[in-house]
Amino acid sequence: MYIVTAEEMYGIDQFSMKHTGVEASILMENAGREIAQRIMDMVGFEQSILVLAGSGNNGGDGFVIARTLRNMGYQASVLQVVDDEKITGHAAYHKHLYQKCDGIVDPLDKGREIIERLDKEVVVVDAMVGIGVKGMLRDPLHSIVTQLNQLENLTISVDIPSGLPADEGEADFIAVQASHTFMIGAIKQTAFVQHTAPYYGEWDCLDIGFPTRAFEQLENERKIWTEKEFQHTFPKRSAYDHKGDHGKGLIIGGSANMPGALGLTTRAALRSGAGLVTAGTTDKVIQRIATFCPEATFLTLPEENDHLQYNDEIEYAKFDAVALGIGMGREATSRPIIRQAASSKLPLIIDGDGLTHLKEDLTVLDGKEEPVILTPHPGEMAMLLELSIKDVLMRPFYYAKKFAEDYNVYVVLKGAFTIITTPEGKQAVNVSGNAGLAKGGSGDVLTGIILTMIMQKQSIFEGLCNACFIHGKSADLLVQGQHSEHDLLASDVIEGVSLVYRTFL
Numbered sequence: 364m365y366i367v368t369a370e371e372m373y374g375i376d377q378f379s380m381k382h383t384g385v386e387a388s389i390l391m392e393n394a395g396r397e398i399a400q401r402i403m404d405m406v407g408f409e410q411s412i413l414v415l416a417g418s419g420n421n422g423g424d425g426f427v428i429a430r431t432l433r434n435m436g437y438q439a440s441v442l443q444v445v446d447d448e449k450i451t452g453h454a455a456y457h458k459h460l461y462q463k464c465d466g467i468v469d470p471l472d473k474g475r476e477i478i479e480r481l482d483k484e485v486v487v488v489d490a491m492v493g494i495g496v497k498g499m500l501r502d503p504l505h506s507i508v509t510q511l512n513q514l515e516n517l518t519i520s521v522d523i524p525s526g527l528p529a530d531e532g533e534a535d536f537i538a539v540q541a542s543h544t545f546m547i548g549a550i551k552q553t554a555f556v557q558h559t560a561p562y563y564g565e566w567d568c569l570d571i572g573f574p575t576r577a578f579e580q581l582e583n584e585r586k587i588w589t590e591k592e593f594q595h596t597f598p599k600r601s602a603y604d605h606k607g608d609h610g611k612g613l614i615i616g617g618s619a620n621m622p623g624a625l626g627l628t629t630r631a632a633l634r635s636g637a638g639l640v641t642a643g644t645t646d647k648v649i650q651r652i653a654t655f656c657p658e659a660t661f662l663t664l665p666e667e668n669d670h671l672q673y674n675d676e677i678e679y680a681k682f683d684a685v686a687l688g689i690g691m692g693r694e695a696t697s698r699p700i701i702r703q704a705a706s707s708k709l710p711l712i713i714d715g716d717g718l719t720h721l722k723e724d725l726t727v728l729d730g731k732e733e734p735v736i737l738t739p740h741p742g743e744m745a746m747l748l749e750l751s752i753k754d755v756l757m758r759p760f761y762y763a764k765k766f767a768e769d770y771n772v773y774v775v776l777k778g779a780f781t782i783i784t785t786p787e788g789k790q791a792v793n794v795s796g797n798a799g800l801a802k803g804g805s806g807d808v809l810t811g812i813i814l815t816m817i818m819q820k821q822s823i824f825e826g827l828c829n830a831c832f833i834h835g836k837s838a839d840l841l842v843q844g845q846h847s848e849h850d851l852l853a854s855d856v857i858e859g860v861s862l863v864y865r866t867f868l
């Protein structure tokens with residue numbers, strides 16, 4: 364499923380009409396009928412349904428929904444929240460059809476009273492404004508939405524909660540707080556932005572017959588990564604495989620105060636299927652983590668002041684990929700290791716403190732031909748971009764893409780919705796995972812899984828998406844089983860990888 368801005372959605376719409384000849388009123392009919400079907404799955408005949416219809420095509424969808432529901436025996440009526448003359452074009456056509464089928468339309472001047480006296484059992488369908496919203500809602504919509512948000516009725520938004528922008532980057536708006544949103548044709552970008560996502564409530568995206576080609580012509584490819592994509596792309600193991608077929612990974616990091624981080628990454632890489640994993644770290648860290656990951660081998664590296672010290676003895680050629688920076692600390696003595704690893708001919712993952720070192724000298728990436736993967740959380744992304752965290756959270760798609768393209772790297776911008784971006788700007792969103800992961804160590808586990816995934820027979824992009832999927836899904840399955848979001852530990856997430864494999868492969 365594609366993730367779009369409003370402009371891209373209008374582009375899909377135009378392309379479909381131009382290249383397939385499908386008419387807008389048919390798309391509207393499809394959209395309304397699909398949503399009506401979903402409403403019928405949720406609502407009983409005994410409940411009344413009030414459709415709030417606005418002036419644009421979103422309102423047009425509302426008239427189709429009301430007609431379909433009434434034809435199926437449901438008690439649906441329309442409150443038109445704009446004056447009659449505002450209803451034009453395809454919306455006017457569907458309003459006419461609805462009225463010809465004995466549909467009732469209450470006019471705007473009754474609006475306030477109707478909403479004030481609304482029984483809480485009445486289901487509200489919000490078809491006031493869709494992706495055509497411009498700026499802050501004006502009255503009467505502004506006051507209707509304020510009123511509506513104080514009620515406890517089940518509220519189902521059509522395409523997008525009215526008032527909410529479809530595109531990231533907007534801070535000022537007033538919008539319907541939906542219980543459910545049925546998006547039409549493609550997922551709107553703000554469904555994955557932290558401050559706007561909650562307005563959607565639970566959501567689903569419905570196909571109304573846009574041709575695949577209409578999505579393929581989009582300049583920015585953004586998709587959601589789900590279990591379907593995971594199952595479709597995850598490489599199978601052959602009966603004749605040997606350990607060399609599944610990658611020899613090197614993990615460099617650890618310091619006296621953070622030995623566990625490296626242990627988590629190492630064990631996660633092993634649990635997710637790497638052939639061989641070597642942890643390169645100080646002797647003290649090895650002593651602390653060795654029993655936690657007995658299948659790993661170790662490479663003892665020199666230290667200074669309890670931190671890794673640069674040395675030129677690491678034989679990168681013995682490995683297939685390297686992950687760097689985990690629990691490494693920010694001492695300058697460790698910094699040259701970044702340049703050294705970047706000059707190896709290996710795919711490189713830079714995480715945690717490695718990102719802080721990288722920021723000191725981004726030229727280490729110049730001319731690197733092998734894939735480089737950065738795994739920042741929003742704080743680290745902000746540090747790399749010299750922005751505030753608020754800026755990054757406001758436009759995560761834009762900033763992740765900008766950095767990936769500017770520096771020719773893959774960016775895994777972590778969060779409740781993790782955005783994976785290729786150096787060419789292609790993006791995917793992983794939606795598995797839950798707040799149980801909002802704990803120290805979760806990111807270290809992800810890095811281990813990423814290391815393993817990029818050494819398997821799949822593209823780097825697929826490997827990154829699959830790693831994020833596995834990581835989040837492990838947490839989801841564990842929370843559905845013996846754990847809760849409160850007690851889930853990063854080390855549990857490692858063991859949960861088995862559950863993911865057994866459930867989905």
Ligand SMILES: NC(=O)C1=CN([C@@H]2O[C@H](COP(=O)(O)OP(=O)(O)OC[C@H]3O[C@@H](n4cnc5c(N)ncnc54)[C@H](OP(=O)(O)O)[C@@H]3O)[C@@H](O)[C@H]2O)[C@@H](O)CC1
Nearest residue numbers: 376391418419420421492493494495496497499500501522
């Ligand atoms: N092919 C597709 O993509 C399909 C799309 N479909 C549907 O169409 C929707 C997009 O329709 P759209 O383009 O007509 O815009 P829409 O969201 O109804 O809003 C425009 C109206 O809102 C009003 N308005 C705007 N800002 C406002 C404000 N701040 N405060 C108050 N009012 C404001 C504005 O009024 P005006 O400013 O002109 O007075 C105008 O009348 C899309 O979300 C989906 O549901 C489906 O039918 C299936 C096919």
Ligand SMILES: Nc1ncnc2c1ncn2[C@@H]1O[C@H](COP(=O)(O)OP(=O)(O)O)[C@@H](O)[C@H]1O
Nearest residue numbers: 740778779796797798800801803804805806807
């Ligand atoms: N609320 C949440 N919902 C889903 N995933 C989350 C949530 N909070 C954190 N995560 C995931 O947990 C990981 C946290 O990584 P990070 O912030 O680097 O943690 P640490 O450095 O403490 O290991 C990321 O993969 C992130 O996507």
Ligand SMILES: [K+]
Nearest residue numbers: 492521523525
């Ligand atoms: K709406």
